[in-house]
Amino acid sequence: MLWSEPYTPPIHFRPKAYNVTIRFNMTPDARLEFATHVVTRLVEAGFEALWAGGCVRDLLLAKTPKDYDVATSARPEQVREVFGRRRTLAVGESFGVIVVLGSKDAGQIEVATFRSEGSYLDGRRPSSVTFCTAVEDAKRRDFTINGMFYDPRHERVLDFVGGERDLAAGIVRAIGDPAERMREDKLRMLRAVRFAATFEFHLDEDTATAVRSMASQIDVVSVERIAAELRRMLGHEHRDRALQLAADVHLLPEILPELQPVAERSDEWSRLLQHLRLLGEAGFPVAFAALFTAVADVQNLDLEATAIAVESAGRRLRLSNREIADAAWLVTHSRALRDAAGLSLARLKRTLAEPLALDLVKLDRADRQSLGQEPVDADFCDDFLQKHSLQEIDPPPLLTGRMLIERGHRPGPEFKYVLDTVRDAQLNLDLGTADEAVTLAEQLLADQGAKE
Numbered sequence: 001m002l003w004s005e006p007y008t009p010p011i012h013f014r015p016k017a018y019n020v021t022i023r024f025n026m027t028p029d030a031r032l033e034f035a036t037h038v039v040t041r042l043v044e045a046g047f048e049a050l051w052a053g054g055c056v057r058d059l060l061l062a063k064t065p066k067d068y069d070v071a072t073s074a075r076p077e078q079v080r081e082v083f084g085r086r087r088t089l090a091v092g093e094s095f096g097v098i099v100v101l102g103s104k105d106a107g108q109i110e111v112a113t114f115r116s117e118g119s120y121l122d123g124r125r126p127s128s129v130t131f132c133t134a135v136e137d138a139k140r141r142d143f144t145i146n147g148m149f150y151d152p153r154h155e156r157v158l159d160f161v162g163g164e165r166d167l168a169a170g171i172v173r174a175i176g177d178p179a180e181r182m183r184e185d186k187l188r189m190l191r192a193v194r195f196a197a198t199f200e201f202h203l204d205e206d207t208a209t210a211v212r213s214m215a216s217q218i219d220v221v222s223v224e225r226i227a228a229e230l231r232r233m234l235g236h237e238h239r240d241r242a243l244q245l246a247a248d249v250h251l252l253p254e255i256l257p258e259l260q261p262v263a264e265r266s267d268e269w270s271r272l273l274q275h276l277r278l279l280g281e282a283g284f285p286v287a288f289a290a291l292f293t294a295v296a297d298v299q300n301l302d303l304e305a306t307a308i309a310v311e312s313a314g315r316r317l318r319l320s321n322r323e324i325a326d327a328a329w330l331v332t333h334s335r336a337l338r339d340a341a342g343l344s345l346a347r348l349k350r351t352l353a354e355p356l357a358l359d360l361v362k363l364d365r366a367d368r369q370s371l372g373q374e375p376v377d378a379d380f381c382d383d384f385l386q387k388h389s390l391q392e393i394d395p396p397p398l399l400t401g402r403m404l405i406e407r408g409h410r411p412g413p414e415f416k417y418v419l420d421t422v423r424d425a426q427l428n429l430d431l432g433t434a435d436e437a438v439t440l441a442e443q444l445l446a447d448q449g450a451k452e
Contacts (some may be wrong), residue, residue, distance in 0.1 A: 034106035035068035036152045038083075042111075043153065045082045047074040048134065050149035050158060052112070057145045060157070060167055061199070070100075070111045071137060071149060079111050096131060116140050135160045142181055142188045143195065143207075144173050170201040178210035186214070187221045189251060190229040197233060197242035208249055215250040226255055227317040234287035237280055240273040258313055262294045271370050278366035285323050286359045288314075289330035293367065296331075307332045329356055330363055337364050340377040340384075346427035352385060353394035361385075398426050398437035404445075407438070414448045 035051060042049035049072040055065035072079065079098040080088045089099040089108075096113035114137035116130050134149060138160040141147040147161040157164065161175050172195045174181040174188070182188050189211045196203040203211075218226065233242035243259075246252045253260045262268050272294040276287060289310065296306040307328040314324035336351050337343075337360065351357060365378035385393075399422045401415055409415075418441050425431045425440060 030103060030105035031065075031068060031107055034102040035070065035109055038070050038100055038109050038111065039152055041082055042070070042072050042074055042079070045074070045078075047072050047078065047082075048114075049074070049111075050134065050151050052137075052149050053141070053146050056148045056150045056157065057163070057167065059150065060148075060164065067107070068109055070109055071114055071134065072111055073114055073133075074111075075113055075131060079113075134158065139175060141175055142185070142191060144171075144175055145195070145201075147175050166204075170199070171204050172196040172199075172201050172207065173204035174207045174210065178204070178207040179213065182210050182214055186218050187225050187229065189215065189218055189249070190221075190226065190233075190246075190255070193242055193245045193249065193251065194229055194233050197238045197245055198236050200238060200241070203245065203249070211249040211251065215254055218251060218254045223316065223318050227319055230255065230317065231284045234276075234291075235282075235284040237277075239279070239287050240276040243276065244273060256291070256313070258295055258309060259291060261298050265298060268294060268298050275366050275370040278369050279362060280366075282359065282362055285326035285356075286330060286363055288319075288323070288327040289334070289363060290366070292327070292331050293334055293363075303332050303334065326356060326359075329354075330360055333360055334363060334367070337361065337377045337381055340380045344424070344428060346424035348381075348384065349393045349427045352381060353390075357381075357385075395426070397423055398431060398434045399423070399441055403434075403438065404441060407442075409445060414445065417448070418444045 035055075039049040039051065049070055052069050052071035055068045058065040074082065076090065076096055076098050079100070080090070083100050087101045089101065091097060091099050092110075092112075096115045098111050099108050100111055101108050113131050114134050116132045116136045116139075138147045138149070141161070144161045144163040144166045146163070147159075148163040149158040150156070151158065162173075166173050172192055174192070192203060192207055192211060195201065233239055233246075236242070243252070246255065247263055252263060259272075262272055272291070275290050275294070279287060279290060292306050292310050292313075295301065295309060296303075301309065310328045310331050311324055314327065333351065333354075340348060351360070354360070361378050361381045364381075365375040368375040368378065397419075399419060401411065401419060404415065404418070405411065421444055422431070422437050422441050426437065431437050431440065
């Protein structure tokens with residue numbers, strides 16, 4: 001350990017003085033076994049090999065890692081020799097990274113040679129890479145909580161940067177000089193915010209100061225990488241903490257300038273944060289839509305203009321077409337469930353049959369609660385969905401355009417009106433059979449002909 005003062009870590013750390021030996025409560029699975037196998041093979045071949053980075057942090061926090069990374073003294077070509085070229089991919093060989101392929105259940109593991117990095121001339125990637133020791137490798141990483149190694153063969157943590165201490169204290173701290181770490185890769189500014197928010201940690205003040213001083217330089221990072229961080233922040237239940245922290249360190253106007261008018265009004269900003277918090281477990285498009293409902297309230301935008309703002313921001317961030325469409329639909333229909341109990345069955349069923357209906361209900365519930373109101377519309381919709389099957393909410397149509405054509409009618413503008421009217425009658429339970437649907441359609445078409 002690099003610190004001199006003693007500390008009392010959480011009980012699940014199970015330390016033995018400063019020679020920490022941690023026994024994780026790990027349920028054996030294929031990924032974990034494969035990660036252990038990769039380390040064992042490399043060690044048996046004469047190299048040093050350890051789990052590295054986020055997986056060590058997650059295990060110390062008693063979380064199941066999403067993936068395992070291995071750091072080793074073996075050079076890339078040596079890693080390929082150990083596992084064979086058919087089971088390896090040289091996806092980042094120039095940076096010392098080789099992917100080792102496992103079974104379908106085990107997945108794949110990135111194996112990186114211990115390395116130090118040259119200067120970051122573009123604020124995104126190093127100009128050169130030099131292979132080195134584990135200690136030097138740890139010191140080039142971003143944050144102390146991500147800079148630890150774990151030896152699964154001897155069940156011990158190797159911490160050269162004070163990561164365990166910061167995990168115990170709940171602090172996100174840059175390794176070494178914070179300004180230098182941020183200059184190396186400007187995306188680390190957003191990552192600092194995300195880690196602090198999602199783990200409910202504090203952001204070390206020196207690290208926060210470094211972020212504030214260069215927040216405007218986040219524009220050197222590709223919008224795709226920024227969007228990836230936004231997805232992870234807004235898709236997490238602590239999204240409100242992430243947004244507030246992004247504002248505190250001056251990143252918010254750089255990444256989401258549309259929100260600046262909201263941030264400048266404390267009451268609306270507090271309500272937006274409450275809205276985001278009340279969403280709980282919700283996907284990124286839902287949270288993204290929530291942001292723009294706040295923008296609409298502050299700028300008095302109608303639903304169409306708000307959807308256009310969503311699409312504009314989504315294109316700027318290069319979100320997927322699906323993400324943009326989903327968020328825009330949620331915004332456009334954000335008032336569709338108002339007075340749900342008073343809506344016609346047809347209108348209610350049409351809305352609740354949509355693929356994003358549950359997200360719309362969630363958005364409406366959080367919105368009402370953020371205003372201190374009872375979510376009566378969301379409660380009504382939840383109850384309706386529980387009492388009625390999908391077959392009842394969205395039954396096969398009794399009438400189709402093909403059926404009208406087969407009866408000798410020529411397609412035209414009136415077809416949509418007729419089909420929509422018949423469908424509404426079906427959903428309102430005014431029709432029960434195809435014959436009744438055809439009779440109504442014939443009447444409607446005759447009425448249309450008479451008007452002409």
